[in-house]
Every structure is written in structure tokens, then in C-alpha cells.
Amino acid sequence: MEREAFADGAGNEAMPLLPARMVNEFAYCPRPAYFEWVDGVFADSADTVEGRFPYRSRGIWRRKGMPKIL
Numbered sequence: 001m002e003r004e005a006f007a008d009g010a011g012n013e014a015m016p017l018l019p020a021r022m023v024n025e026f027a028y029c030p031r032p033a034y035f036e037w038v039d040g041v042f043a044d045s046a047d048t049v050e051g052r053f054p055y056r057s058r059g060i061w062r063r064k065g066m067p068k069i070l
Contacts (some may be wrong), residue, residue, distance in 0.1 A: 018037075025033035035041045 022033060022037050026035060030042075
């Protein structure tokens with residue numbers, strides 16, 4: 001996961017931005033959130049593997065941008 005940093009008013013690079021999803025992960029359970037954010041470790045479950053399969057077969061992850069929902 002690439003971490004985007006922000007610069008303060010003086011142009012100094014500060015700490016990386018924390019995605020809102022990680023705030024939710026930390027609120028739910030801090031320990032796995034730490035492993036996912038700091039160590040970059042994500043343990044797949046049967047649900048995440050199953051949920052990733054349809055996108056892989058359609059190539060949605062390779063596209064730039066998200067498809068429009070009507």
C-alpha cells in the first residue's frame with residue numbers, strides 16, 4: 001500500500017496520511033489494524049478471496065477509474 005504524505009505550510013514533509021478505512025479498522029480492532037497499516041500484512045479470509053474473484057475475472061482492477069453505476 002502506497003502511503004501519501006502531506007506537506008505543511010513551510011513545505012516540510014509531515015507524517016503520511018491515514019486513510020479513513022484504517023480509522024474504521026482501528027476502531028473495530030486495533031491489533032489487526034496495526035498489522036495491516038504498519039507491517040503491510042493482510043490476512044485473507046474466505047469472504048475477501050471470494051469477493052475479489054469477480055473483479056479479477058472482469059479485469060476491473062486493471063482499469064483506471066471506477067465503472068459508472070446506473
